[in-house]
Amino acid sequence: MTARDEAADELPREVNPDIPSAARVYDHLLGGGHNFAVDRQLAEELKAAQPGVVRIARENRAFLRRAVLFMINAGVRQFLDLGSGIPTVGNVHEIAQAAAPGARVVYVDHEPIAVAHSRLLLADNTNADIVDADITRPEDVLAAEQTRRLLDFDQPVGLLAVTIGHYIAPEADPVGVFARYRDALAPGSFLGLTHLTDDFTAIRGEQIVSTMKSSRDSIFPRTREEVLALFTGYQLVEPGLVTTSTWRPGSGLAGAGHSEQDGLYAGVGRRQ
């Protein structure tokens, strides 16, 4: 047990250090330190269940960076990042505000450690904040004080749903959830997303699903058609819906030749 685990007694009451969370497992996969022994154990199980999972996480993060810069180049100056996770290297506000000082960012997550660390990181940043909410309740997210203060829905918004859609259960109606966010966005806004798929034989969807069942976040891989449905009302920009490493490669870790191992569909669409 590490000093961080021993400090679990001092955590907010809603944090359960005995149940792994997707936010903390992902933090560990990316080399972060905001996780408990149970998260590291589950990360090891995931590595065994799905070879290359660390690369999958890194390629996802590299896609996030390219998608934000694409939107900045298209004139977007405000972002809503759904399921933003525990702050790690290359957070959306860092990428956006380095490229366009004054860019505004609202993060959304429901995991207490992710929310607490985001609050600490953003304490002195007047142009970025976090909403503690369930992203499957768009009305709560859109009505939150932070969202209303920082985002102007008469102007284009960059909506980010990066490795988040596959945490939405079918009964929670992912297409309907995405549609409610879309309806709040001005034309010229963008949706950038990644989503787990087991369309490719290299991806062991069943093993990933069963491994994640012991966490607080169950996972639901989807087919290409199901992921395309999340882009209803958007026009996909080139190269369309591909996988993380093949979406406009040229920076970061992206490299050709292993797209079927990416495991995540990736795309950016423009709100029509």
Ligand SMILES: C[S@@+](CC[C@H](N)C(=O)[O-])C[C@H]1O[C@@H](n2cnc3c(N)ncnc32)[C@H](O)[C@@H]1O
């Ligand atoms: C794998 S992390 C992704 C972090 C970041 N978007 C990225 O791709 O680098 C997924 C995040 O989604 C959050 N999450 C899952 N379901 C959620 C929900 N219904 N509402 C809010 N956050 C959710 C988890 O807590 C976790 O922090």
